[in-house]
Amino acid sequence: MSAPIEIADGVYCVGVKDWNVRNFHGYTTARGTSYNSYLLLDEKTVLVDTVKSGFAGELLENVSAVVAPSKIDLVISNHAEPDHSGSLPAVMAAAPRAAVVATARGKDALERYYAGAWRFNVVKTGDEVETGKRTLRFIATPMLHWPDSMFTYSPDDRLLFSMDAFGQHLAASGYFERDAAPGVVMDEAKKYYANILMHLGGQVAKALRELEGLAVETIAPAHGLVWRERAGEIIEMYRGWAEGKRAAKVLVVYDTMWGSTGAMAQAIADGAARSGVDVRLIALAVNDLTDIATEVLDAGAVAVGSPTLNNRMMPNVAAFLTYVGGLKPRGKIGAAFGSHGWRGGGAKEVDEALENTSIERVREPLTCVYAPDAGVLDSCRALGASLAEGALSRSAE
Numbered sequence: 001m002s003a004p005i006e007i008a009d010g011v012y013c014v015g016v017k018d019w020n021v022r023n024f025h026g027y028t029t030a031r032g033t034s035y036n037s038y039l040l041l042d043e044k045t046v047l048v049d050t051v052k053s054g055f056a057g058e059l060l061e062n063v064s065a066v067v068a069p070s071k072i073d074l075v076i077s078n079h080a081e082p083d084h085s086g087s088l089p090a091v092m093a094a095a096p097r098a099a100v101v102a103t104a105r106g107k108d109a110l111e112r113y114y115a116g117a118w119r120f121n122v123v124k125t126g127d128e129v130e131t132g133k134r135t136l137r138f139i140a141t142p143m144l145h146w147p148d149s150m151f152t153y154s155p156d157d158r159l160l161f162s163m164d165a166f167g168q169h170l171a172a173s174g175y176f177e178r179d180a181a182p183g184v185v186m187d188e189a190k191k192y193y194a195n196i197l198m199h200l201g202g203q204v205a206k207a208l209r210e211l212e213g214l215a216v217e218t219i220a221p222a223h224g225l226v227w228r229e230r231a232g233e234i235i236e237m238y239r240g241w242a243e244g245k246r247a248a249k250v251l252v253v254y255d256t257m258w259g260s261t262g263a264m265a266q267a268i269a270d271g272a273a274r275s276g277v278d279v280r281l282i283a284l285a286v287n288d289l290t291d292i293a294t295e296v297l298d299a300g301a302v303a304v305g306s307p308t309l310n311n312r313m314m315p316n317v318a319a320f321l322t323y324v325g326g327l328k329p330r331g332k333i334g335a336a337f338g339s340h341g342w343r344g345g346g347a348k349e350v351d352e353a354l355e356n357t358s359i360e361r362v363r364e365p366l367t368c369v370y371a372p373d374a375g376v377l378d379s380c381r382a383l384g385a386s387l388a389e390g391a392l393s394r395s396a397e
Helices: 053-064 088-094 104-114 184-211 231-242 260-273 289-297 315-327 346-356 374-395
Strands: 005-008 011-013 016-018 033-035 038-040 045-048 072-076 099-102 119-122 128-130 135-140 150-154 159-163 218-221 249-254 278-283 301-305 333-340 366-369
Touching (some): 005 218, 150 184, 184 289, 184 315, 218 231, 249 289, 249 315, 260 301, 260 333, 260 366, 260 374, 315 346, 333 346
Parallel strands (some): 099 119, 159 218, 249 301, 301 333, 333 366
Antiparallel strands (some): 011 038
């Protein structure tokens, strides 16, 4: 059980930690995660979000350590996804006088999920609720990352309950960003953004504009650690990611069958490295899609290679391109490459898939028959140099 901790005067984190979850609908969570719920004590008692259904008992125990659940007046649902709303039926049973605060889309989703005969207070951007000494303000953030999503802001505490924004899939013994090992919390925040929010840059930018002019000293997300000392820093990181800022970085992502496409990948990486850019050589057979997508987030250029299997690209390559295509990376250049035997097709299919990811292709697919000779490897090194030049140019934009 996670003991409640006070994160601001009269505001407690009463959520739970899921130490051993390793897959979150396709997102690999090597460090586990948490489902954060927050309890505000005032003239009205307010619970901000619940937790995944299997942890309802632990949530109610945590609440009970602070106040009897029956005294809860309001349950704010910033987001209806079941990892945050799954315990809502149990909470409402324990708090029969409570009303649920949600957007109109949130109310619809919760009613469809749980068919609960609950009282709702439907809110939109700018609406406020008085709880006593506090005034809670609501900011609708549609498609961040569901249509129902919203922020709840407490001006008196300078505290933003940010739902999935600014989160990390991270279970830690502490509660604040300072409680994680140096670099871990920012690494996990970047991974979270890349795999969940990369394709929603426009909506992220809009949400950040809604925060302009607000004093935000503490950010309490729905997953991971609370931002206090680095709240301003993570907001600026989100701003850069939403704008599509890129580093002078080249990724060479590939699968290989008998080593020929792998040799081409190595030559492309070598050619790029000679320009002094950051180069990552990533074999799909031994790397995780979640981690690769994180590298894609701020890369300026991406080369993708595949041999040909049954006239098609390799399944690992297809999975990568499908996954990244859904994330819609912005402002990147790239190229396809690969070896084939008596009949090609793999690299051509990669090229077509790259077009669907919005990556700007700089040339026709670079291919060879069977093993690459010296001339092909020279062409690979030249391609790497070209990608490096493009990545350097785009990083300066």
